[in-house]
Amino acid sequence: MSGEPTKPRGREPVSAKDDRSGGLPQADASTADDIAAFVAKARAMSPHAPGAKGRLIFALDATMSRQPTWDMACALQADMFREAAALGSLDIRLVYYRGFNECRATGWISDSVRLATLMSKIDCRGGDTQIGKVLSEARREAVASGVRAVVFVGDAMEEKVDELCAKAGELGMLKVPVFLFQEGYDAVAEQAFREIARLTGGAWCRFDPGAAAQLRDLLRAAAAYAAGGREALLKLSKTTSGAALLIGQMK
Template structure:
């Protein structure tokens, strides 16, 4: 279990990979990541049908700007992948700066989400992942949220509160899908625990592999809208890489 004695400083974060992470994990690594992720998602118990509610959360601190721009480019995949399944209602959440946390209204059109995302500028600050999880708890208690997506590269928070919040989301059947940019070991361990306790899944990616992030986002969107059955169908109609990977799943 990661050291939870004290939060990590921005300096520690930088030295452990926030601004100098190796990128370009290669095709084999990308394929393995998709395979593992699809396998985890397919094992989830959520049913499908109707318009799902999905919480799309991102770290908007300073070094995330390039990935934020990439997410803006890929967000339409969330809607495109689910247009025949009843669609999605997506809420954008982000944190940045000095304790700033924002959550928008739920939107159902790609242009609405893109407009919201284009209005955000990344700003230096520490992570606030537990605020994301606590907000997700509030939302799903009011009206079920089918899935939470979080994209980030670092965790500077105490681990136990994160795990507690993730466990509560798991009890409410709101899985959290943790997507890690880079390969910081501490972040990986925390993200894996959060995803496991919530009943979700973890997957790494890097900015040099936009297709991987696209496939991951599409998979979660399909799951949130149509459940495991719809995800299986999506995989069968997806890219050659995903077809090969899902063909190995029993």
């Protein structure tokens, strides 16, 4: 991915990797040999080995309806770093989509202030969901540099669910759980999110619109898993409801 985002009105664009069309490229169809090769490579990298630095993909729907939650997530993302700091360390790669065929990713970020600054420069724009591109990006990064978990925050799904499930299945083979945090009560989105969570060994949770405390607990729990694995999440589940919800669903 290369190139710079088009400068939006009002806010400055964040530097991100993308293709010439302004979006993350779609993954090609995978053969059985392709899948076996990338699973072997990812396992060799041992992203879950003791002492390894946690890496988390933080994916957000930045279409127009998401502006209130985007602003809230800007404030709450620091809690992910604080939780991870108590367990070791954490790098986060922000991925977001908005507008027409625009899906972008930052580099790996290890500082909460820098992540908040980048997020504050992004404005939300109307458009369809692009969850498939998020899953493809997670797959590439899982093979290239190791990813412990994916967090997705959104409220809708407007894509072919079978195609999303195929991508989710590949992440499941790589042992990269996807934690999907749904705002609102869209039934189509819930069905798809639950299935993606099941296929990846992750979890689906709903939070109420504008419920900062609920989202904070869920983000803290995902960060705990990314930084310290299942054991850290299990320990956190004894004191926070968000972690208990995640650990209760994970395989």
